[in-house]
Amino acid sequence: MNDSLIEIFRYQFFLKALLAALLTSISCGIVGTYIVSKRIVFLSGGITHASFGGIGIGYFLGINPILGAAVFAVLSALGIEFISKKADIREDSVIGIWWSFGMALGIIFIFITPGYAPNLLSYLFGSILTITDVDIYMMIGLNVVLILFFSLLFKIILFISFDAEYASTYRAPVQLINYLLISLVALTIVINIRVMGIILIISLLTIPQTIANLFTKSFRNIIYVSVVLALTGCIAGLFVSYRFDIPSGASIIFILVILFLFARVYKRLAQRITIRKLS
Amino acid sequence: MKKLLELKEVSAGYDEDIVLRNVNLSVEERDFIGIIGPNGGGKTTLLKIILGLLKPVKGETRYFEVGVDKMSTIGYLPQSFELDRKFPISVQEVVLSGLMNQKKLYQRYTRKEKELAYSLLDEMGIRNIWKKPLGELSGGQLQRTLLCRAIISSPSLLILDEPSTYVDNKFEGELFEKLKYLNERMAIIVVSHDIGMISCYIKTIACVNRNFHYHTSNIITEKQLAAYDCPIQMITHGDVPHTVLRKHQQKNE
Numbered sequence: 001m002n003d004s005l006i007e008i009f010r011y012q013f014f015l016k017a018l019l020a021a022l023l024t025s026i027s028c029g030i031v032g033t034y035i036v037s038k039r040i041v042f043l044s045g046g047i048t049h050a051s052f053g054g055i056g057i058g059y060f061l062g063i064n065p066i067l068g069a070a071v072f073a074v075l076s077a078l079g080i081e082f083i084s085k086k087a088d089i090r091e092d093s094v095i096g097i098w099w100s101f102g103m104a105l106g107i108i109f110i111f112i113t114p115g116y117a118p119n120l121l122s123y124l125f126g127s128i129l130t131i132t133d134v135d136i137y138m139m140i141g142l143n144v145v146l147i148l149f150f151s152l153l154f155k156i157i158l159f160i161s162f163d164a165e166y167a168s169t170y171r172a173p174v175q176l177i178n179y180l181l182i183s184l185v186a187l188t189i190v191i192n193i194r195v196m197g198i199i200l201i202i203s204l205l206t207i208p209q210t211i212a213n214l215f216t217k218s219f220r221n222i223i224y225v226s227v228v229l230a231l232t233g234c235i236a237g238l239f240v241s242y243r244f245d246i247p248s249g250a251s252i253i254f255i256l257v258i259l260f261l262f263a264r265v266y267k268r269l270a271q272r273i274t275i276r277k278l279s
Numbered sequence: 280m281k282k283l284l285e286l287k288e289v290s291a292g293y294d295e296d297i298v299l300r301n302v303n304l305s306v307e308e309r310d311f312i313g314i315i316g317p318n319g320g321g322k323t324t325l326l327k328i329i330l331g332l333l334k335p336v337k338g339e340t341r342y343f344e345v346g347v348d349k350m351s352t353i354g355y356l357p358q359s360f361e362l363d364r365k366f367p368i369s370v371q372e373v374v375l376s377g378l379m380n381q382k383k384l385y386q387r388y389t390r391k392e393k394e395l396a397y398s399l400l401d402e403m404g405i406r407n408i409w410k411k412p413l414g415e416l417s418g419g420q421l422q423r424t425l426l427c428r429a430i431i432s433s434p435s436l437l438i439l440d441e442p443s444t445y446v447d448n449k450f451e452g453e454l455f456e457k458l459k460y461l462n463e464r465m466a467i468i469v470v471s472h473d474i475g476m477i478s479c480y481i482k483t484i485a486c487v488n489r490n491f492h493y494h495t496s497n498i499i500t501e502k503q504l505a506a507y508d509c510p511i512q513m514i515t516h517g518d519v520p521h522t523v524l525r526k527h528q529q530k531n532e
Contacts, residue, residue, distance in 0.1 A: 037367050152385040159376040162366050166428075169330045169355050170380040217412030219367045 013129060017248075020131045021234035023139035024195045024204065029227030030146050031188040032205035033212075034181060037219060038161050043080060043182075045202050046095035048189045050076045050102025052198055055123050056109030065123060066138070066190060073186035076102065081182050126197030126249035128238065135194045142191045146184060150223075157181065158219055200249040204230050207256040211263045233259065280307040282343050283436055283466055284329065289338035291321075291328050297336060298324045302491040306436060310466040311458075313481035313497070320488040322470045326440055329468070330355060352380045354429035354465070356439040359421050364414050370424050371396060371409055377428035399427040403457075419450040426454070430461065437461060439469040455480045 035044050054072025058065030076098055084091035110117050122130060150157065160167045160174050167174050192201055212225035237252030244251075285305040292298040299321040306312065306329075316322050327333035328340060330353060354377070374396040375388050382388075400406045403423040408416065416424065422442060429437060439458075443451040458467055459480055471477050484494040 033367075039363070155376070155382075155386075155388070156379065156384050158368060158372060159379050162368050162373070162376070163357070163362060165332065165361070166355060166357060166376075167379070168332055170352055171331075172379060173384075213367065217367050217414060218369060222367055 016131055016136065017128045017238060018235065019136060020128055020139065020195055021238065022231060023136070023143055024128075024192050025208075025227050025230035025234055026143050027139065027146055027188050028192060028201075028204035029208060029230050030150055030223050031185055032209045032230075033219060033222045033226055034157070034161065035185060035205050036209040036213065037222070040185075041202070041206055042092060043077075043095055044185055044189065044205060046080065046099040047073050047077050047186050048193075048198055048201055049099045051186070051190050051193070052107075052123075053102035053105035053109070054190075055198075056106030056113075059117050060109040060113045064134075065119075066135075066194065069123075069190045069193065070187060072102070073190045074183050077182040077186040078179060081179060122197070123193060124197050124199055125247055126193065126195050126200055128195045128234075128248045131194055135191075138191050142187060146188070149180070149184065153177070154220070196249050196252070200253055203253040203256060204233075207253070207260055208233065211256075211260050214263050214267050229256070229259065280309065282307050283310075284343060285341045286328065286335075287339050287341070289328060289335040289340060291324050291333060291335045298489065299328075299487070300490055302328075302338070304485065304491070304493060306466055306468065308435070308466055309462060310468075311462050311480065311482040312466075312468045312485055313477050313483070314468060314470045314485045314487055315472065316487035318472065321491075322487050323440065325485075325487055325491075326438060326468075326470060329353070329438065352432065352434055354432065354434035354437040356422070356425050356429045356437070356442055358440050358444065359418070359425060360444075362413075364421075366413060368413050369409075370400070370405070370411050370413065370416070370420075373413060373424055374400065374427040374431055377431035380432055396427065396431060399431055400424075403427060419446045422446050422450065422454070426457070430465075434465055436466045436468070439467070441470055441472070443471065 035041055051069040051073035054069035055065040056068075057072065058068025061068070080091070080094055080098060083089065084094055110120065119127075119130075121127075156167075156172060156177060160172060160177050164174050164178075189201055189205075192204070195201075196204055208226035208229035209222055211229055212222045216222055216225060233252050233256040236255045238248055240246070240255065241248040241251040283306045286302050289302040290297055290300050291302075302325065314322050314325065324333065328335055331340070371393070375392060378388070378392055397406060397409065400409055400423075403426065405420055405423050408420055408424075413421065413424070426439075426442075429439075437458075442454055446454075455477060458469070461467065469477060469481065478497055481497050484497060484499050486492040486494065486499075
């Protein structure tokens, strides 16, 4: 009786983790493709880390830290996008400043919040095995928005991301679409923080896409391949984490990097063979 | 001749720096204007004003058939080095994106539009690279692709910014033959620092060197260039068009 209960519990939390992995892979696959193609990995890293400020504020106010992080991250993203367009400051410098300032805010707010800050480490390093129903609902919502947004507006997203100036000559809503996209990047990062953590989330936004880009040069296909690769990495990482009792986020990244190395070597060998055949 | 657009007393620049002063220009149907001038003289600024990417500091821009408020837009061939060649996009996707001014944001490309794109690429002799990613194209192939994007929406004005940089002479010749043919359907403005090549195709010349001088013929003498304060390669027309390189003193320096 007791044993079977534990079995069911295990089964359920593992199933939930798998569901979270699937949802994370889809959202990170889509948004990561945009980030990598548009070369805004550094900006995304900045938004990710700055969102720690929101987590601190969330603790301080006694609300869900992810909610605090979401508001903070979207505002940071819009702010960085706006300031680097208007003011005469280099964009990467703004990102660097905001990156560290957000983290500092987070540390200060957590420090002055009375008592112990529960789950703090899970926000930093992720904890896919302790994902809650609320997290899952937020992820489902995010995925629905992303899939709708990217499938309905695919052409214009590609058009603007590739050549914003040309799109401007057509009076396309370049600014609006860019603001919406950067907000979605921020939301994707924050909602997936529970899975991978602030420090590790950038991996799911870059490694699968970079592997995919070795084999396909189509935006759409990079999305599809990245989702599959991210899911593979997550599931394999989960098993490795379970088997060797190491943190899941780090295991996932480890698997993804190994996949990347294999892909790179495979690509090299394939190229050599083609060259040899030609000569 | 129908007027397409008009610049009246336009001055433009960035922040405190006025790059262009008092430009008066009207572009009419089937015009073929060559814009020449030294680097930093304001050629690109002038293009940005015409394209509506930059607001004039002074003066006004009026569009009659084309441009900012109209469905039919200006086709534009930018300088290709500004583009990210590694961006994951195919030739087909780039060319079709030239139709975005005629489509609702969420509409898909129709079969007809895809066929149009394909036939344009065919005309340019690059239909075999139809599915290729942009990163695998040569300089000439990239320029052809971007030209297809610029003309797929049948604009009434086509603007080209230094179209012959980074391409070979053969493509340059082909390109201008192509432009001559397109000129039967649309007005063309082409920016070039080397007007030797374009002089026998263009109809009029605009010299841009902070100030603006419009020269209503495609023959310009060294004396006139000097009067326009426009240090640039000299062109003479003969049986064979040829270029005489000559520099002269700039007054304002």
